[in-house]
Amino acid sequence: xxxxIANCSVDYAGRLSAHLPLATRLLMLKSDGxxxxxxxxxxxxxxxxxxxxxYITFDEPDQTQTDAGITQVWKVxxxxxxxxxxxxxxxxxxDSSHELGIDPGLQKDGVEAHLQKLLAEQITLLGDGHTLVxxxxxxxxxxxxxxARDSGGAAVAVEIKRRGDIxxxxxxxxxxxxxxxxxxxxxxxxxxxxxxxxxxxRTLAQDRGIRCVVLDYDAMRGLDDSDSRLF
Amino acid sequence: xxxxIANCSVDYAGRLSAHLPLATRLLMLKSDGxxxxxxxxxxxxxxxxxxxxxYITFDEPDQTQTDAGITQVWKVxxxxxxxxxxxxxxxxxxDSSHELGIDPGLQKDGVEAHLQKLLAEQITLLGDGHTLVxxxxxxxxxxxxxxARDSGGAAVAVEIKRRGDIxxxxxxxxxxxxxxxxxxxxxxxxxxxxxxxxxxxRTLAQDRGIRCVVLDYDAMRGLDDSDSRLF
DNA sequence: TATTAGATCTCGCGC
DNA sequence: GCGCGAGGTCTAATA
Numbered sequence: 001x002x003x004x005i006a007n008c009s010v011d012y013a014g015r016l017s018a019h020l021p022l023a024t025r026l027l028m029l030k031s032d033g034x035x036x037x038x039x040x041x042x043x044x045x046x047x048x049x050x051x052x053x054x055y056i057t058f059d060e061p062d063q064t065q066t067d068a069g070i071t072q073v074w075k076v077x078x079x080x081x082x083x084x085x086x087x088x089x090x091x092x093x094x095d096s097s098h099e100l101g102i103d104p105g106l107q108k109d110g111v112e113a114h115l116q117k118l119l120a121e122q123i124t125l126l127g128d129g130h131t132l133v134x135x136x137x138x139x140x141x142x143x144x145x146x147x148a149r150d151s152g153g154a155a156v157a158v159e160i161k162r163r164g165d166i167x168x169x170x171x172x173x174x175x176x177x178x179x180x181x182x183x184x185x186x187x188x189x190x191x192x193x194x195x196x197x198x199x200x201x202r203t204l205a206q207d208r209g210i211r212c213v214v215l216d217y218d219a220m221r222g223l224d225d226s227d228s229r230l231f
Numbered sequence: 232x233x234x235x236i237a238n239c240s241v242d243y244a245g246r247l248s249a250h251l252p253l254a255t256r257l258l259m260l261k262s263d264g265x266x267x268x269x270x271x272x273x274x275x276x277x278x279x280x281x282x283x284x285x286y287i288t289f290d291e292p293d294q295t296q297t298d299a300g301i302t303q304v305w306k307v308x309x310x311x312x313x314x315x316x317x318x319x320x321x322x323x324x325x326d327s328s329h330e331l332g333i334d335p336g337l338q339k340d341g342v343e344a345h346l347q348k349l350l351a352e353q354i355t356l357l358g359d360g361h362t363l364v365x366x367x368x369x370x371x372x373x374x375x376x377x378x379a380r381d382s383g384g385a386a387v388a389v390e391i392k393r394r395g396d397i398x399x400x401x402x403x404x405x406x407x408x409x410x411x412x413x414x415x416x417x418x419x420x421x422x423x424x425x426x427x428x429x430x431x432x433r434t435l436a437q438d439r440g441i442r443c444v445v446l447d448y449d450a451m452r453g454l455d456d457s458d459s460r461l462f
Numbered sequence: 463t464a465t466t467a468g469a470t471c472t473c474g475c476g477c
Numbered sequence: 478g479c480g481c482g483a484g485g486t487c488t489a490a491t492a
Contacts, residue, residue: 001271005329015485018339024331039334040232044280103270104252111248246470
């Protein structure tokens with residue numbers, strides 16, 4: 001990876017046309033040929049960029065460009081889409097290269113998966129007499145985290161989140177609507193289980209007849225056999 | 232902006248939980264407190280990040296962490312959402328800071344806006360005798376891209392997309408339903424106009440009596456006066 | 463390989 | 478402030 005801090009202007013032409021006026025920016029060149037142009041603010045999205053696979057050429061400026069103060073011209077092209085990004089560099093304030101190697105990549109959902117496993121083992125946290133049917137119960141629109149039955153044998157669908165937000169309630173609502181059409185399951189009671197449930201999510205859930213259960217991760221972990229073996 | 236190349240592991244907990252195993256990465260700290268963790272590949276999206284507004288603290292590792300080889304612990308928190316990002320740093324390979332100043336920002340010319348302008352100017356692409364009523368015709372649920380009248384004076388509502396997908400047909404359907412309740416407009420004919428129309432979208436549109444028109448962007452641009460002045 | 467639905471979406475506009 | 482629509486969306490999973 002090469003990092004360059006430079007005064008530059010940038011032009012992009014492809015699915016749209018865009019221009020960045022002269023200013024100081026970070027140019028990040030990745031080893032796959034891609035390039036990112038970042039300012040010192042905003043979110044994770046660069047001001048401009050070119051996605052791989054693409055090719056970059058480092059050209060000398062022509063006379064007109066030299067007269068304007070341009071010292072280097074980088075041209076990045078993506079052959080498939082005919083996109084082109086041109087970086088016109090005036091002054092280079094920093095330039096360094098680094099070997100990073102390939103990244104092992106992001107592991108998602110560690111805590112949520114663990115919560116699901118623990119709640120399946122401690123299913124009576126949902127209420128006395130509850131029994132587990134199965135985890136990741138499959139429906140046409142995706143798996144419900146946990147399917148259980150209450151003391152009376154009625155179906156209970158559980159959606160588990162680390163943080164209970166409105167979109168989680170919406171997700172559970174979609175599952176419930178579908179499952180309640182199945183005569184083998186209906187009526188299905190919904191349970192929204194999370195370490196923390198936002199007031200808006202709780203209100204929405206209650207409005208839809210969905211029960212909210214706050215999970216104590218540390219307490220659940222303390223009761224878990226496989227965890228206690230670690231100590 | 233501060234750029235750090237370091238061996239590090241990263242943990243995020245917020246709307247989801249995620250973990251990055253130990254590897255060499257770029258840590259970009261922006262002046263608004265936000266942080267981006269980039270690898271030497273992939274797209275413009277960082278492996279992990281924290282969006283502003285957020286606060287960062289640089290802590291000393293505890294004994295357990297020190298024994299594991301951790302030399303610094305960065306904790307980035309977003310107060311509003313309770314998100315937290317923890318960067319555990321082992322070795323620092325590069326560390327530099329740079330003044331970038333505020334960026335003038337990106338100037339862009341979107342394709343959809345341009346398509347709308349061009350179609351308004353070349354409204355007879357919808358059929359002989361068509362006349363423009365107005366662009367961005369306002370309804371209670373949002374603006375219809377173009378309102379026109381056909382050769383017989385009947386209202387025509389046009390939804391323009393770069394890529395014609397099912398959701399675009401749904402959007403137009405909602406507008407038509409509303410507009411057809413207005414005695415001044417009814418009956419309103421629907422036209423779904425796009426550079427490319429997906430087969431499923433076309434089928435749905437036809438099923439609902441909505442006409443499909445494929446737009447040739449380059450041809451339309453070639454006919455446009457303001458563009459031809461450039462040559 | 464193409465299509466579809468989700469995203470820690472982001473970004474911008476209108477209210 | 479929130480909600481909605483668009484994005485050079487991107488990205489992963491699936492047919």
